[in-house]
Amino acid sequence: MSTISPLSNSIDTDSTEETKSSPVPSHTSDEGYAEAIAATKREIESLKVKLRNTKEELADAFLDEVSDQMGIQPLPQTGYKVRKTLKGHSSKIYAMYWSPSQPYIVSAGQDGKLIIWNGISGNKMLAIPLRSPWVMTCAFSQSGKMIASGGLDNRVSVWDVQSKDSSSLLSSKITAEMMGHSGYISCVRFVSDEQIISSSGDTSAILWDLSRSKPILRFEEHDGDVMSVAVDLPQSIVVTGACDSFTKVWDIRTGHCVRTFAGHEADVNCVRFFPDANVIATGSDDSTCRLFDLRYDGEISIFSHASIAGGVTSLDFSSSGRILFAAYDDFNVSAWDTLRAERISVISGHQNRVSSLGVSSDGYALCTASWDGNLKLWTQKP
Incomplete structure (x- = not known):
């Protein structure tokens, strides 16, 4: 317990009088501080302008121009062939995701089911009925032991998926449900087997603790629905794309936005890391894809x-x-040469919008999901 020192009683009268007679500080010093702060802010803004101008001067070429100067040959026109068509959903498929550790695919359809497929045989391995049929996203964990989904019920749901061997899945058990968003769940991605991140129509993204089903951090600076999220754990960064046309980079340790990329003229629907995680790919309703270098x-x-x-x-x-694969509203997928920014293939075969796509972890197959209710597995023609 704090106490008052007895020395306070020994202060002599002269010192007391001196204290009483000390002049009251004027506001001049406060005004000086305010002016110093204002001057510092002006200097900071000036440095920002100089930095921006210097960066624009140095940004004298795009990747395709540099590739041309270096004599990098464009990729040849390439064809892709359907190897399997996976039929099992009775309504639109909104999302699919490859397991990073096994040749499995999870798909989410508006028939109210999550289906896990064997990507080699094409067989259906497990169907999970959902509480709400309005599912919009799904994902596998890095270990392949868990799957997650989210949609118009504003809820993130996570299941443990138990496997006996590479050919059969025995059961699934819901292990966590997270409610904290006030809008639909547009995208879910596992950070680890202990954490997951979700983006939402409430203009935010949330990092969740799966063991407690509680939020750890909120990422809130967008001015529109957040449509997509991607995570790179080694760099401790999260990337989000939103309907405000911006792509934002966040520090996953603090929740602070550390970078904002502009350029798109409409909603940013999808974001993806380049394999080395130093470049971000974005796709937008303005019909373009863009690459941003961190x-x-x-x-x-x-x-x-x-x-x-x-x-x-x-x-x-x-x-x-x-190669960058991009799915479009026009029922097609385009394959782009990332160095030359040239389209090398148009992949056609679906009868409705291609809503989601992904490349298998071994790089051998491309899977596409569509509103026509089918998934297709593609490989490059010899």
């Missing part, structure tokens, strides 16, 4: 074609990163 802190490439009128719905890279 080291350069700016846009380095744009992918567009006069024949493409629909918005971009989903993105993924080949295992080397040389």
